[in-house]
Amino acid sequence: MLHPSRDQIQLVEVLAALGHPVRAQIVRALASGDELFCGEVVADVPKSTLTAHWRVLREAGVICQRPEGRKLFIRLRRDDLDTRFPGLIALLLAEDF
């Protein structure tokens, strides 16, 4: 499961990852910084669709995914993103839906 290191994160890939309504919603749901079970993050999105979104977010460096038993836990890489691109996640969290 590929997770780019902090230095490997590319802004254009992060922007592309954030530039989708469902993925923006996922980031907002993870904003507290707590790790969530992947089934808890967003409702009303088919699992196969979500799997594709996790991958885009993970490969861009926006989230970490951690398997535990048969569950997959998700966390926003807020520290890495705030260090590399200060203010970007804050903009997304400030915006109304």
Added chain:
Amino acid sequence: MLHPSRDQIQLVEVLAALGHPVRAQIVRALASGDELFCGEVVADVPKSTLTAHWRVLREAGVICQRPEGRKLFIRLRRDDLDTRFPGLIALLLAEDF
């Protein structure tokens, strides 16, 4: 030719528009704020591809397009973007290719 008003600009659409290498390059080329003839902005991209990128950028509210005679002039909507999403364009301009 649709140009959303400042208030209509949606962050997720702007992020999606900026999250592509060619479109990021276009925004960097327009960073001075000067209006450029559309043929001057980026080299080595086929015209049909560029036309699609202008449309994504324009409809998201990132650029203005202004026809003059047979030419099309392009300008970054820096004031609108800086007002709505402070720091976003600056992040893109700070990033190395």
